[in-house]
Amino acid sequence: MSMYTEQQAKAILDKVIALSKADECTATLGGGINGNIRFALNNVSTSGIITNAELAVQVAFGKRVGVATINEFDDESLARVVRRAEELARLAPENEEFVPAIGKQTYKPTPTYNAGIAAITPEYRAQVAADSINPCKNDGLIAAGFLSDSVGFFASANSNGNFAYQQSTGLDYTCTVRTEDGTGSGWVARNAGSLDDFKASREIQTAIQKAKGSRGAKALEPGKYTVILEPAASAGLISFMINGFDARQSDEGRSFLTKKGGGNKLGEQVFDPRVSLHTDPWNPDVPVMPWDGEGLPREKMTIIDKGKVSYLEYSRYWAKLKGKEAKGSPGNLIMAGGTKSTMDLVKDTAKGILVTRTWYIRMVDPQTVLLTGLTRDGTFYIENGEIKYPIKNFRFNESPVIMLNNIEELGKPIRLGDDESPFVMMIPPMKIRDFTFTSLSDAV
Amino acid sequence: MDRRHFLAASGIGLSGFMIPGFGNAVAAEALLTKMDPARKKVLADIALNAATAAGASYCDVRIGRYMRQFVITREDKVQNVVNTESIGAGIRVIANGTWGFAATSDLSNAAIAKAAQQAVAIAKANAKSQTKPVQLAPVKGVGEVSWATPIKKNAMEVPVKEKVDLLLSANSAAMAAGANFVNSMLFLVNEQKYFASTDGSYIDQDVHRIWPTFTVTVIDKTTGKFRSRDSLSSPMGMGYEYLDGDRHIELPNGLMAYNDRFDMKEDAIAAAKQAQLKLKAPSVKPGKYDLVLDPSHLWLTIHENVGHPLELDRVLGYEANYAGTSFATIDKLKDKFKYGSDRVTLFADKVQPNTLGAVGYDDEGVRTKRWDLVKDGTLVNYQAIRDQAHIIGEIESHGCCYADSWSSVQFQRMANVSLAPGKSPLSVADMIKNVEKGIYIIGDGSFSIDQQRYNAQFGGQLFYEIENGKIKGMVEDVAYQIRTPEFWSACSAICDERDYRFGGSFFDGKGQPGQVSAVSHGSSTARFDGINVISTGRSLG
Numbered sequence: 001m002s003m004y005t006e007q008q009a010k011a012i013l014d015k016v017i018a019l020s021k022a023d024e025c026t027a028t029l030g031g032g033i034n035g036n037i038r039f040a041l042n043n044v045s046t047s048g049i050i051t052n053a054e055l056a057v058q059v060a061f062g063k064r065v066g067v068a069t070i071n072e073f074d075d076e077s078l079a080r081v082v083r084r085a086e087e088l089a090r091l092a093p094e095n096e097e098f099v100p101a102i103g104k105q106t107y108k109p110t111p112t113y114n115a116g117i118a119a120i121t122p123e124y125r126a127q128v129a130a131d132s133i134n135p136c137k138n139d140g141l142i143a144a145g146f147l148s149d150s151v152g153f154f155a156s157a158n159s160n161g162n163f164a165y166q167q168s169t170g171l172d173y174t175c176t177v178r179t180e181d182g183t184g185s186g187w188v189a190r191n192a193g194s195l196d197d198f199k200a201s202r203e204i205q206t207a208i209q210k211a212k213g214s215r216g217a218k219a220l221e222p223g224k225y226t227v228i229l230e231p232a233a234s235a236g237l238i239s240f241m242i243n244g245f246d247a248r249q250s251d252e253g254r255s256f257l258t259k260k261g262g263g264n265k266l267g268e269q270v271f272d273p274r275v276s277l278h279t280d281p282w283n284p285d286v287p288v289m290p291w292d293g294e295g296l297p298r299e300k301m302t303i304i305d306k307g308k309v310s311y312l313e314y315s316r317y318w319a320k321l322k323g324k325e326a327k328g329s330p331g332n333l334i335m336a337g338g339t340k341s342t343m344d345l346v347k348d349t350a351k352g353i354l355v356t357r358t359w360y361i362r363m364v365d366p367q368t369v370l371l372t373g374l375t376r377d378g379t380f381y382i383e384n385g386e387i388k389y390p391i392k393n394f395r396f397n398e399s400p401v402i403m404l405n406n407i408e409e410l411g412k413p414i415r416l417g418d419d420e421s422p423f424v425m426m427i428p429p430m431k432i433r434d435f436t437f438t439s440l441s442d443a444v
Numbered sequence: 445m446d447r448r449h450f451l452a453a454s455g456i457g458l459s460g461f462m463i464p465g466f467g468n469a470v471a472a473e474a475l476l477t478k479m480d481p482a483r484k485k486v487l488a489d490i491a492l493n494a495a496t497a498a499g500a501s502y503c504d505v506r507i508g509r510y511m512r513q514f515v516i517t518r519e520d521k522v523q524n525v526v527n528t529e530s531i532g533a534g535i536r537v538i539a540n541g542t543w544g545f546a547a548t549s550d551l552s553n554a555a556i557a558k559a560a561q562q563a564v565a566i567a568k569a570n571a572k573s574q575t576k577p578v579q580l581a582p583v584k585g586v587g588e589v590s591w592a593t594p595i596k597k598n599a600m601e602v603p604v605k606e607k608v609d610l611l612l613s614a615n616s617a618a619m620a621a622g623a624n625f626v627n628s629m630l631f632l633v634n635e636q637k638y639f640a641s642t643d644g645s646y647i648d649q650d651v652h653r654i655w656p657t658f659t660v661t662v663i664d665k666t667t668g669k670f671r672s673r674d675s676l677s678s679p680m681g682m683g684y685e686y687l688d689g690d691r692h693i694e695l696p697n698g699l700m701a702y703n704d705r706f707d708m709k710e711d712a713i714a715a716a717k718q719a720q721l722k723l724k725a726p727s728v729k730p731g732k733y734d735l736v737l738d739p740s741h742l743w744l745t746i747h748e749n750v751g752h753p754l755e756l757d758r759v760l761g762y763e764a765n766y767a768g769t770s771f772a773t774i775d776k777l778k779d780k781f782k783y784g785s786d787r788v789t790l791f792a793d794k795v796q797p798n799t800l801g802a803v804g805y806d807d808e809g810v811r812t813k814r815w816d817l818v819k820d821g822t823l824v825n826y827q828a829i830r831d832q833a834h835i836i837g838e839i840e841s842h843g844c845c846y847a848d849s850w851s852s853v854q855f856q857r858m859a860n861v862s863l864a865p866g867k868s869p870l871s872v873a874d875m876i877k878n879v880e881k882g883i884y885i886i887g888d889g890s891f892s893i894d895q896q897r898y899n900a901q902f903g904g905q906l907f908y909e910i911e912n913g914k915i916k917g918m919v920e921d922v923a924y925q926i927r928t929p930e931f932w933s934a935c936s937a938i939c940d941e942r943d944y945r946f947g948g949s950f951f952d953g954k955g956q957p958g959q960v961s962a963v964s965h966g967s968s969t970a971r972f973d974g975i976n977v978i979s980t981g982r983s984l985g
Contacts, residue, residue, distance in 0.1 A: 041762065043573070043574070046853065047570070048566075092522075093522040142761065142764075176764050258668050261665060360895075362891060364901075368982040372890065393894065399984070438901075439901075439976070442927065443771070443895050
């Protein structure tokens with residue numbers, strides 16, 4: 001068994017807390033079912049179901065902390081895992097930055113569970129693969145993709161009387177479609193909170209169109225261009241930048257939000273006034289669990305307000321040291337935008353480049369959040385409001401901070417996840433001036 | 445996957461709400477115990493018999509115990525000590541010409557037999573849509589054999605306190621030398637792997653890996669500038685003897701490098717001093733330079749633009765949706781594609797001592813070996829496993845199949861891929877003497893490469909401008925941009941075997957769902973002419 005009800009989870013966690021003789025004890029129990037199907041070369045390559053549940057016990061004697069985990073939940077196993085955590089804590093060196101377990105919290109539930117996703121069967125996954133492969137097979141195209149879905153729960157309790165329980169589901173689909181001669185490549189990704197928002201036979205058409213449309217790409221000179229970034233093209237850059245919104249890193253002098261002469265840039269205008277970003281665990285488009293990794297309740301918070309930095313993350317240790325309140329870390333990022341679609345932005349563009357997605361993004365200089373990466377799976381030249389022709393992929397070297405100061409227009413935000421990002425996001429398509437491409441890539 | 449993602453995935457540094465990513469946390473003493481091979485053979489035979497009885501034409505079973513220890517510190521504080529253990533069995537079968545796989549953490553006789561039957565059932569179900577049956581290159585059974593990493597000192601036996609003391613002493617030395625911050629880590633891995641197959645092999649292996657590493661940061665409060673320097677250590681397939689630190693290699697300009705021994709304290713002091721120099725160093729002037737690349741840097745370039753594009757599954761399109769495909773298509777093998785200059789020979793292996801890839805047998809029971817990928821500049825081979833060898837006309841697997849856990853399906857992973865040292869005597873100092881306008885790069889930095897492995901960009905840790913055969917001084921903000929075949933064609937000199945050293949990746953990611961592997965890359969310092977260097981210095985106003 002890997003799914004536990006609230007009562008079952010509470011019974012296990014209560015036993016663990018009662019078994020501990022340490023100064024404090026926090027126990028978490030998480031589990032669920034993860035299904036996936038992978039296909040390549042128009043064939044299913046692997047598929048599987050992983051069911052698992054795991055209990056983690058953290059105890060502390062003074063400032064000495066021990067953690068142990070187990071995936072068996074009979075009384076004897078529970079006693080064993082508590083003993084192990086206590087043994088490790090007694091052997092551990094003192095952690096000078098130790099902060100005691102959180103007190104009793106109130107969590108307002110968020111809509112993270114979708115019955116449709118929870119009920120996905122192996123037959124459904126096989127159909128998704130077939131709906132992706134068949135239209136490609138019939139059109140001289142080759143599909144490679146991956147569907148991953150999950151249903152799970154997370155519960156926690158501690159010796160201060162805190163308790164949390166909630167169920168959640170997830171669905172993530174990606175598919176790359178290539179032409180048989182290897183000269184065209186397209187891609188589609190859907191991260192859905194509800195099964196109603198996902199239909200493989202519809203999604204695959206995006207990748208097919210991009211693949212066909214990207215054949216015969218012409219080379220443009222690298223340089224600074226006006227770009228229309230689809231949401232998947234800017235999400236990775238924004239997610240990277242948010243890592244720098246850390247109070248300790250900024251105060252210590254090693255973030256782009258460090259202020260000359262010491263301190264941080266909280267409250268300062270760092271971005272274009274059209275940039276507003278907030279987090280909200282209850283947002284119906286991108287709901288996330290109502291607590292963060294520490295168990296702190298998440299709140300609706302403004303991160304960037306009309307270009308001003310209005311939030312920095314304080315760990316509980318750093319908050320205590322600085323006399324601040326530690327808030328629950330954001331689980332989603334919601335960027336404000338307008339009403340236009342990506343294609344509406346294209347229509348209003350005299351000359352520019354449309355970027356489907358960016359890939360292999362890596363930090364080059366944390367001082368300026370200079371990132372490098374490449375365009376992939378559909379890059380097009382725009383002239384007089386029309387897509388004129390496909391162009392070869394570019395490498396970019398650009399900072400999201402500079403990008404978010406060079407805004408021409410923002411469109412309507414859409415939901416996305418990213419396998420290199422911890423956030424679920426609502427990001428608009430963006431028209432950006434002077435985006436820096438530094439070299440050409442021959443990769444299709 | 446890189447270190448950032450590993451740390452995020454494993455929740456290191458966070459509270460007990462995060463579950464360690466690699467199995468159950470255990471007491472340190474538990475890391476020293478081993479499972480009885482006789483018991484493993486009994487379990488293996490149950491799986492092989494159950495699979496065969498259910499209709500499998502082939503079966504292999506891997507009973508694995510994966511032990512890991514991580515020690516994490518910053519400045520004068522221990523942040524975390526984590527011990528994890530993961531144990532279970534993975535059973536892979538061929539039935540009706542199709543692969544099936546099932547895994548279980550329950551090592552009872554009944555659970556093992558049931559998992560074997562499940563694997564056969566999955567294979568039979570998948571066979572319905574299979575267009576071509578699996579074709580396995582033959583392997584002769586080796587009976588009951590064993591192999592172990594030839595370690596001199598088992599790192600798992602070294603008390604945690606000794607490890608903590610080592611890290612804290614390195615931190616303290618760096619702080620005394622002018623660092624503002626130091627983060628240091630020690631990662632240890634012990635894979636106790638038992639492999640059995642219907643070919644008649646029962647292989648017991650004990651594999652050890654170690655990686656000490658740190659990042660030193662200095663800041664200038666008045667300007668708000670900061671710079672960091674990562675350690676010049678490498679992850680190794682060694683025991684704790686790697687940290688004995690009794691010998692370094694002297695490089696030009698007073699620089700020090702390490703091969704099979706690392707002196708953490710010495711390197712931490714050097715890092716603190718060099719990070720302060722980085723803060724004041726001028727930005728590089730963009731343009732064409734001859735690059736002199738130290739092995740501590742060149743390993744990552746080899747990894748990205750030779751190791752990955754020559755993985756046969758990528759070449760064929762199996763990784764198209766995630767890691768990508770490859771420019772080095774099979775027609776290029778037939779056409780004797782010129783991958784680099786005549787002096788460039790790049791070889792793959794799973795046997796070089798002290799490397800992360802070294803094992804006796806791979807995860808499908810194939811005896812490991814060495815083979816050439818690029819010979820005298822010409823593409824001659826790929827990396828292929830048992831079900832791929834026939835595609836390139838080979839009669840045997842290269843022995844580079846790996847799974848990161850008992851619960852993961854084994855698949856083709858990168859072997860060690862290394863640049864053969866130069867055949868004529870050449871030292872680093874003599875190489876630099878002949879460079880008119882160049883940059884000498886030490887240590888790996890940022891890296892990014894396209895999905896067919898053509899266009900890449902690399903940074904580094906330390907950059908020294910060379911003018912008329914002499915090192916002029918340190919520069920900053922260096923990144924070079926290359927196209928893979930042009931880069932290797934521009935290789936004009938390689939130092940001899942005296943300079944041959946390893947770098948490597950402890951957490952190389954591939955596949956969906958993702959798996960990690962560890963791989964080494966050897967090289968001597970090499971020179972590449974006329975490479976495009978950009979300046980990455982920017983201002984946020």
